[in-house]
Amino acid sequence: MLEIIDLEIKIEGFELRLEKNIIINSFEKVLITGQNGAGKSVFLYSILNMIKSRKGTILINGCPNDGSGWQKYVGAYLDQYFLIPHLRPIEHLKYVGMLKMVNGTLFNDVMKTAIDRLGFDVFQNRFIRELSEGNRKKLGLISSLIGTPQLLLWDEPFSSLDDKSKESLINLIKDLKKHTVLYSEHLSVFECPHDRRLEVLNGIVRDSKRIRC
């Protein structure tokens, strides 16, 4: 699903590299851990080719991430700028649906997930910029699910969520059987569902031993 080969990033004194090449198989749930500023987000942005890497190759379903064609396999929510602030939640979801050419049943399924699993009212008459941080996060996570992408990238999906929503999200991640999920988090590794853990430490991304939850 995802191959990261010889990746090396250097930005304004900050360096990030791999201990060894990383290959993530389909349907794996991968947790990325590390201290604040360790480079977890940088790592996720580099997968989306939104940070220029000095060298290395990233292949998503065999497509290099500096070309085109890989976008249809990926759903991502890394920061609030993945949301359009002056739209209402339903307008935003329709916009993402338009980009991913998704409507009808598939689109309704995502909306059902939003309401049932995360308890988010997608029809509320407020602009995204007026939503609370937690609700923005929920909307971002939901919009990344549109088009049932094979690879999901989330940056700290649990932050700003209340306990009930955290629990719902943990269950949702466990139930995403047809997706490969790559997410960073500060929570205890025992709380986060994952098959595998990547640790970012001192600018080096290393593959920790596999833990099955």
Added chain:
Amino acid sequence: MLFNKVSFMLRQESYLFVRNKVTKIYSIGSFIALILSVFLLFILRKAQIPMSVNQDILALFIVGGHIYIYGVYSFSWENSFKKIALNNADYFLLIIWVKVILNFFISSMILVVVGAVFHYKLGEGVKLLIIAWGYSVSIGIWLTLFLTSFQQRFIDLYDDRFVFIRQPPVHILVIATNFLIYIIICKLCRYYSYETNYILIIYSICFIILIVLFPFIIKRITKNLKVFVDA
């Protein structure tokens, strides 16, 4: 499908103008500038004051003035859109065409309204506006989008912040280059006494140059539009 996408995108652009403080102020500012330019050009033509370059520039401000500010800032305020599209080149093409189509409709609408006023009240001055319209919908918009794509500013749409108030050099370059090329075209038109045949020949040559450069322009804009996040 493409039509649906373009109409959907046009609706999104209109949401932006209505719902965002920064874009709302820009729209009102552009409209006031447009009215002032119409008024000034009308006075100059009516009093037959021989300020040809000033009249040319006013005509460009009337029919195509909005494109400079719009072109200069529009790519900047679309960082969110580009992130959502995951830097997809197809999406970049879509937003470029939406802007070109939007500019065509706005410029044409202004030309019809202001041209009708000039024709009714003065009985002349319409040719000047048509030359400006021709420039705005062809070279003007493409040149503006092309140059703008080289320097994008981050605009915080969440906070409606005017972080772009400091004019970076590329923004000045966009306006200066447009004025220069447009004034050369106007000078040529004046040299040939505004004869329709010559105006058509001048614009045909410009159009051919644009078509030749088109693949390069598109390739470069889409390359420049990629979002790169500061770590």
